[in-house]
Amino acid sequence: MKKKLLYAGVFCMLVTGFLSSSKAHAQSDPSGKKRITDTYAITNATVFTAPGEKGTKATVLIKNGVIQGVGSNITLPKEAKTIAGDSLFIYPAFIAGASDVGITKPKDPERPEDFVSSNPPDEIAGITPWRSAVDQFSIKDGKIDELRKTGFAIVQITPDGGMLAGKTAIVLLGNEHSTNLLMENTALAASFNGSRGMYPGTAVGVMAKFREVYDNAVLTSQRAQKYTTVTGLKRPEITPTYSAMQEVITSQIPVLFSASSELEIRRAISLQKEKGFKLILTNLVEYEGALDVVKSSGVGVLVKLEIPDDKALKAQKEDASDEAKLLYTRVKEAYDKALAQAGKLEEAGIPFAFTTVGVKSGDILKTLRKMIANGLSEKAALAALTTNAADILGINKVAGSIEKGKMANLILSADSLFAEDAQIKHMIVDGYLYDYETKTKKKASKEDKGEGSVKIEGNWDYTSESPAGSSGGVLTIKKDGADFTGTITYDDPSGSGMATATIQNVALDGSNLSFSFDVSANGMEITVDVSGEVSEGSYDATMTVGEFGSFPFKGTLNPTLTANK
Numbered sequence: 001m002k003k004k005l006l007y008a009g010v011f012c013m014l015v016t017g018f019l020s021s022s023k024a025h026a027q028s029d030p031s032g033k034k035r036i037t038d039t040y041a042i043t044n045a046t047v048f049t050a051p052g053e054k055g056t057k058a059t060v061l062i063k064n065g066v067i068q069g070v071g072s073n074i075t076l077p078k079e080a081k082t083i084a085g086d087s088l089f090i091y092p093a094f095i096a097g098a099s100d101v102g103i104t105k106p107k108d109p110e111r112p113e114d115f116v117s118s119n120p121p122d123e124i125a126g127i128t129p130w131r132s133a134v135d136q137f138s139i140k141d142g143k144i145d146e147l148r149k150t151g152f153a154i155v156q157i158t159p160d161g162g163m164l165a166g167k168t169a170i171v172l173l174g175n176e177h178s179t180n181l182l183m184e185n186t187a188l189a190a191s192f193n194g195s196r197g198m199y200p201g202t203a204v205g206v207m208a209k210f211r212e213v214y215d216n217a218v219l220t221s222q223r224a225q226k227y228t229t230v231t232g233l234k235r236p237e238i239t240p241t242y243s244a245m246q247e248v249i250t251s252q253i254p255v256l257f258s259a260s261s262e263l264e265i266r267r268a269i270s271l272q273k274e275k276g277f278k279l280i281l282t283n284l285v286e287y288e289g290a291l292d293v294v295k296s297s298g299v300g301v302l303v304k305l306e307i308p309d310d311k312a313l314k315a316q317k318e319d320a321s322d323e324a325k326l327l328y329t330r331v332k333e334a335y336d337k338a339l340a341q342a343g344k345l346e347e348a349g350i351p352f353a354f355t356t357v358g359v360k361s362g363d364i365l366k367t368l369r370k371m372i373a374n375g376l377s378e379k380a381a382l383a384a385l386t387t388n389a390a391d392i393l394g395i396n397k398v399a400g401s402i403e404k405g406k407m408a409n410l411i412l413s414a415d416s417l418f419a420e421d422a423q424i425k426h427m428i429v430d431g432y433l434y435d436y437e438t439k440t441k442k443k444a445s446k447e448d449k450g451e452g453s454v455k456i457e458g459n460w461d462y463t464s465e466s467p468a469g470s471s472g473g474v475l476t477i478k479k480d481g482a483d484f485t486g487t488i489t490y491d492d493p494s495g496s497g498m499a500t501a502t503i504q505n506v507a508l509d510g511s512n513l514s515f516s517f518d519v520s521a522n523g524m525e526i527t528v529d530v531s532g533e534v535s536e537g538s539y540d541a542t543m544t545v546g547e548f549g550s551f552p553f554k555g556t557l558n559p560t561l562t563a564n565k
Contacts, residue, residue: 339373
């Protein structure tokens with residue numbers, strides 16, 4: 001007997017915890033459980049060894065997760081298993097300069113009975129530099145395979161927390177039975193996020209508190225050195241905070257400062273100039289106005305791999321008032337400016353990489369293509385994802401390009417990577433092979449209504465497959481002016497029969513249809529995202545259920561039912 005979508009896909013996840021302990025894989029067989037052999041070769045593929053290098057037909061020889069050679073005249077050992085790469089394009093796998101993939105939120109500490117909001121304990125105030133992202137990381141998180149599907153093999157994981165959240169680490173998105181840890185304590189994650197209802201509660205307060213913590217850590221270090229050589233001195237106070245700051249004040253590791261706006265960028269650089277610590281700016285969103293100070297400072301730069309949504313632009317109506325049209329013009333200018341920012345970084349000669357914190361994996365390649373369409377070169381885009389990221393993280397000797405002696409982290413694409421229809425067919429991470437389904441994308445029919453997009457209005461019978469079983473319901477889509485609206489039915493996780501949710505953020509980009517809807521289950525509000533290709537009355541998509549993973553979602557337009565208009 002078939003179970004309904006959310007009963008199988010959400011209720012089982014929340015009540016039985018099935019997917020929180022089992023890895024879900026959508027529309028793929030990313031086994032990665034063991035290397036296909038210790039030695040193997042991908043032959044006659046088009047290989048792009050580094051950004052700016054032309055693709056050439058070559059063989060890549062791999063042994064024990066390390067590249068043994070790249071070229072057209074490589075002698076293959078007898079034990080090597082060969083993979084025909086004639087139709088494949090090979091690129092170095094991507095590296096994220098900062099990521100929250102696999103990170104779980106730590107439990108909030110309890111406030112002491114003598115709590116004073118003007119002078120709270122460090123841990124309660126979000127000052128926890130001793131914490132490690134490694135302790136919050138799980139390789140079994142379903143989001144890891146989603147990020148790996150888009151080409152990422154290495155990420156710098158950042159801990160969840162307040163103004164000084166803790167130390168970052170660099171990990172492979174590899175086999176769940178492997179160690180996967182490349183480097184621990186690689187940076188101190190910091191932000192201007194104040195503590196609600198206590199000091200420091202504002203960005204200015206955070207700056208003052210950062211100075212205080214930094215200066216006290218310096219004094220503690222100086223006093224500790226004197227204490228070991230001079231008798232009769234008072235024992236210096238050693239705290240977890242000051243001890244954990246030592247790697248920062250001695251410039252062994254940088255501060256990874258989240259600064260999304262121009263003002264925050266200038267504030268972070270001001271602190272760096274004042275105290276002299278190493279700095280990497282991350283989570284940059286609005287930064288064009290600060291390019292001068294960023295370039296002169298020479299700090300590392302991680303841009304958020306995300307662009308603003310264009311719902312406001314798509315909502316523009318032809319009969320809008322003059323005031324609305326003026327507002328639309330301003331929104332359009334801001335949107336175009338945001339798309340062009342990455343290209344401005346390249347023009348300014350500022351090397352940068354990307355952060356994926358808070359970014360939907362399914363949007364990454366689309367975002368990159370839009371950045372390229374708005375001024376960023378393909379060479380700079382690939383550098384930001386590979387060599388620049390490796391340089392900023394200090395792992396360029398082992399990752400970032402396809403060279404002898406470097407880790408076997410490779411993207412095997414069915415087309416040139418930034419081509420509109422490019423799809424990743426295989427990923428090799430640390431020598432482990434992951435396979436992903438690729439689909440033949442059909443162009444919209446010329447007979448479709450005016451804008452060259454496929455027909456989506458109507459009632460769709462859909463099914464979805466998850467480890468908990470098969471499920472289904474009805475998706476209804478209506479045309480509302482220039483927008484689309486609709487509903488989706490599913491089995492209520494509370495057990496009270498069928499439920500209906502309004503679909504949101506409905507977007508049709510060529511033949512790609514995406515939407516989302518919210519479900520309340522077991523006291524939790526869960527957002528379900530659906531995205532895929534429409535072709536001749538069929539919908540082949542992927543359904544992502546919050547943090548629980550992604551599953552196949554297939555729909556058929558019911559010709560006997562018509563959506564109300």
